[in-house]
Amino acid sequence: MFTKVVNTRAGVSGKHEFKATLVRRGAMIGANATIDCGVELGAYCFIDAGVVVTKDVPAFALVVGKPARRIGWMSHTGERFGPDLVCPRTSQRYVESGPDRLQPIE
Numbered sequence: 001m002f003t004k005v006v007n008t009r010a011g012v013s014g015k016h017e018f019k020a021t022l023v024r025r026g027a028m029i030g031a032n033a034t035i036d037c038g039v040e041l042g043a044y045c046f047i048d049a050g051v052v053v054t055k056d057v058p059a060f061a062l063v064v065g066k067p068a069r070r071i072g073w074m075s076h077t078g079e080r081f082g083p084d085l086v087c088p089r090t091s092q093r094y095v096e097s098g099p100d101r102l103q104p105i106e
Helices: none
Strands: 061-064 069-073 094-098 101-104
Touching: none
Parallel strands: none
Antiparallel strands: 061 069, 094 101
């Protein structure tokens, strides 16, 4: 479910509070997840079922909980990374290039 306004209330017009929500390529959203307006879901991130996303999700992040928190990383093929950050399916290597930032090694 995507929210449309920052502070949703029945009977109150909130059209002036609309914010864009950006879903990047390959993002996976589980059933019954709630995505607040104005956030960005990074490329190939994985949003677990029932999660409440209240802030931006980095590319390749695996998030769970209410509110969402990152517990790991996922590859572009949908495989969960181990500590070595190598995709189990393709053997593509990734590196953490900053806090909450992952990128493939070319």
